[in-house]
Amino acid sequence: MRFGIIALTDCSPIVMAHELGHFKKFGIHSVISKEASWAAIRDKLALGENQATHMLIGMPFASTLGLLGSPVKPMVIPWMLNRNGQAITLNNKLRQAGVKTAKDVKPLAEKNPKTIKAILKAPHLASIHIDKLENRKQMADIVSRAAYINCPPEITLGRLLGKYDYGDGRAGQDPYYMIFSQIRRGEHSLACIIAHADLYDVAVPGLRDPGPGRPISREDLMRRLSLLCMFLICSTTAAWPADIxxxxxxxxxxxxxxxxxxxxxxxxxxxxxxxxxxxxxxxxxxxxxxxxxxxxxxxxxxxxxxxxxxxxxxxxxxxxxxxxxxxxxxxxxxxxxxxxxxxxxxxxxxxxxxxxxxxxxxxxxxxxxxxxxxxxxxxxxxxxxxxxxxxxxxxxxxxxxxxxxxxxxxxxxxxxxxxxxxxxxxxxxxxxxxxxxxxxxxxxxxxxxxxxxxxxxxxxxxxxxxxxxxxxxxxxxxxxxxxxxxxxxxxxxxxxxxxxxxxxxxxxxxxxxxxxxxxxxxxxxxxxxxxxxxxxxxxxxxxxxxx
CATH class of the missing domain: 3.40.710.10 (DD-peptidase/beta-lactamase superfamily)
Known part of the structure; x- marks a missing residue:
């Protein structure tokens, strides 16, 4: 399985799952492919060169809806990969277009259900590991390597520890401060159609860990869609929940x-x-x-x-x-x-x-x-x-x-x-x-x-x-x-x-x-x-x- 990444700390759960051997543990031979841009991330996933990736939250919506003239390529979100990110999210309504079924694409999620479970289990274990602040220095050392982010570890460590500075004298530390809520922007129902926490539940029923200090329920996780996620290609016939x-x-x-x-x-x-x-x-x-x-x-x-x-x-x-x-x-x-x-x-x-x-x-x-x-x-x-x-x-x-x-x-x-x-x-x-x-x-x-x-x-x-x-x-x-x-x-x-x-x-x-x-x-x-x-x-x- 090829995993596309961008040289940002957002890739950490994938990289750590690879480096800590979690993919191998579940029978996945993982290959990390550092891409040059978000466009490359999107296109290589759509073409099948990469089988999984992390993306900015807006990208699967744009791909699924075919916004701004781009080809319609349905995607699903099986799991919120992490709650970190660098994007500025604006309070704009999504401009929707018609969604067409990619009839000639055999959905990866349908074809390889065991693979999907393994893909989710490995970064899940990595996420439990890196959710603990005492493991963030190890994480910074690994993801800062030339094969991934390629920068001095100390540059990323502060952000990984949840430190923030408003620039006006106010500063603080909260590992959860990057959580954003799409329901605030009136996009919750659309998010529920594209985001599939049910795949996550099937994959890791025995591994669930709400994280340090702040338990997050499945419903709350769905409501608190974050900026950066993991996406898999899937045709609309398999993805859209048809039950009224x-x-x-x-x-x-x-x-x-x-x-x-x-x-x-x-x-x-x-x-x-x-x-x-x-x-x-x-x-x-x-x-x-x-x-x-x-x-x-x-x-x-x-x-x-x-x-x-x-x-x-x-x-x-x-x-x-x-x-x-x-x-x-x-x-x-x-x-x-x-x-x-x-x-x-x-x-x-x-x-x-x-x-x-x-x-x-x-x-x-x-x-x-x-x-x-x-x-x-x-x-x-x-x-x-x-x-x-x-x-x-x-x-x-x-x-x-x-x-x-x-x-x-x-x-x-x-x-x-x-x-x-x-x-x-x-x-x-x-x-x-x-x-x-x-x-x-x-x-x-x-x-x-x-x-x-x-x-x-x-x-x-x-x-x-x-x-x-x-x-x-x-x-x-x-x-x-x-x-x-x-x-x-x-x-x-x-x-x-x-x-x-x-x-x-x-x-x-x-x-x-x-x-x-x-x-x-x-x-x-x-x-x-x-x-x-x-x-x-x-x-x-x-x-x-x-x-």
Missing amino acids: AILRAQIEKLIPRVRGEAGVAIKHVESGREVLVNADKPYPMASTYKVPILVEIFYQRAAGKLSLTDRVEVTPGDVHPGGTIALLLDGPGLQMSIHNLINLMMRVSDNSAADILLGKAGASNVTARMRSLGLDSIRVDRSTLEMILDQEGLDYAAYGKLPIAELRERLAAVDAQTAALANEQFNRVQKDVATPKHMNGLLEKIHRGEIVDRASSDEIIEFMKHSMIGEARIPGLLPQGTVVAHKTGSISGSTNDTGIVFLPGGDHLLITVFTKDAKAPAAERERVIAEISRNAYDYFVFNPAGQ
Whole structure:
């Protein structure tokens, strides 16, 4: 077995396993090949000249995804080789491309399972040895030889002892200070697909050693992906975990962070695979109910009851909290087309525009339409103004007709106890609710062109593509440039999002996340939605239809 190395201390576990005879112990004749550059490391591994190597953490991702025009060459990470490194890691999202199977390559991991185990056992023993600080001087003496790093041992010893200096008078020593966490950068789910700690577990079940002083569990090791690792070539058919239970488990771990109830529906349209977590329970839709309102508007247009060019007079009484129409209404006589009202409702979730459109469509008509589509759980009962007043414990009959300025004063004067009791009642009442599964069902009908006709469905999607709010939710952690047609909703303890994600290669993902009575801060709820979305995106990009 040829092991490629770069003349950096990162190669130490491989070099020490070779020098201490651990490879030989497990039946591996090891040859160390010092390479001139990281490019050479990558290329010789891809071509098979070297069978194993250490790499900067970004390289296997770039190779697997074929970034920046490079050939797609799938790789897997069986083990985090060490936690040292010299790179600066920037907080950038990975720009993902399609992953193609290298069908003509027989995976090394499939062909030689005993070899893989031996490869992992040897540097594992070497790592246990060099994790002990008292052995670091021996390590520095060996890896500094001309065949490896080729430098005076004292230059490397300080770093190997974990000594660091900020340059401003602060200095210290911690052998673990180089640990970095990819989960901080929103890349954990992708890392879980490429990093295979399961191979490590198979190889060294009887040799495990958590290291000096700080036990690291398997899950923590996966979460704490470091800068430099050991990689093996493997085809995608052998590498990608196809069991959708993996995605479900990731989502179930995220839900408790909202500190309340949450329901999730995810569906890959092209393959029909889906994940449903609490998806048959009804949740307050909040402003996501503007999607079924929009659907009914299009059905009424098809029936000749209205046109998107029809103009509607907007009066001061039409201005409700949570809108921008008040900025346009500087005097009597403002008229807006239904098309413009839809734009306001879908782009900035304007409540005034939504209530005007709901007045045109009729709440009972929207609910009846959803039932005719087989989506019985979706019901629209109140205007947004009624919902806002109900959640604050104010009677619509008494306060619904107040001028906007006075209404805002009344809302601001509601005491905390009244608001809390009203919120409890708001979450119990089954009005303006839907299950995540049925909301996803509505998205699927829109995507498939089943709402009126293909042209009408495409118009609805275009309105949803131009949402100007909710960037921290479904789109929040997706690769830059990913197209998302979605609608958010927020009220009381609910932070929601529902939308269609356009995947690389032309596939589509439907995602609905509803929450209820959530106690976590709004920013944390949004982050959970973003992580659910990213986990789903990564899973289906690497497990597309038919694979």
